[in-house]
Amino acid sequence: MKNLLKIIAPLVLVFLGGCYYDQEGILYPEGNCTAPLSPSFNTDILPLLNTRCNNCHSGAYASANIKLDSYAEVIKYVNNGSLMGSINHTGEYSPMPKNSGKMPSCEIQKIQNWITSGSLNN
Ligand code: HEC
Known part of the structure; x- marks a missing residue:
């Protein structure tokens, strides 16, 4: 049982991490957009x-x-x-x-x- 938890716990964390990033994408749709100071x-x-x-x-x-x-x-x-x-x-x-x-x-x-x-x- 303990071993099973060891396997599942990291999976759950990875899963939650994925959700967190998804939500961030929705909240800050332009978050990744950086405008260079001297664009070409x-x-x-x-x-x-x-x-x-x-x-x-x-x-x-x-x-x-x-x-x-x-x-x-x-x-x-x-x-x-x-x-x-x-x-x-x-x-x-x-x-x-x-x-x-x-x-x-x-x-x-x-x-x-x-x-x-x-x-x-x-
Ligand atoms: C769907 C077609 C269409 C798209 C897409 C479009 N335009 Fe236009 N544009 C027009 C039309 C038609 C006019 C003539 C004025 C009017 O009908 O509003 C015009 C007029 C203009 C004018 C003159 C405005 C004025 O009042 O003197 C400028 C500057 C301009 N467009 C820039 C842009 C820029 C920059 C973009 C992109 C960000 C763009 N247009 C996208 C159709 C378009």
């Missing part, structure tokens, strides 16, 4: 725009003729303020991504950090 355009920002925006903002039929698939295009909307305005849902600009909620705050932070660190073409 090509590694961090462009893939994000491709995922969140470029089903509408690329190609010959880009929405509002706004393309977000190259540095040369994206920097225009950084400089006129509409990129962050639309992402932050400030009210001055059309809220983006269109017809869906705000992007996760850590993704917004990533784009903001890229701009704050000089919006480099890197």
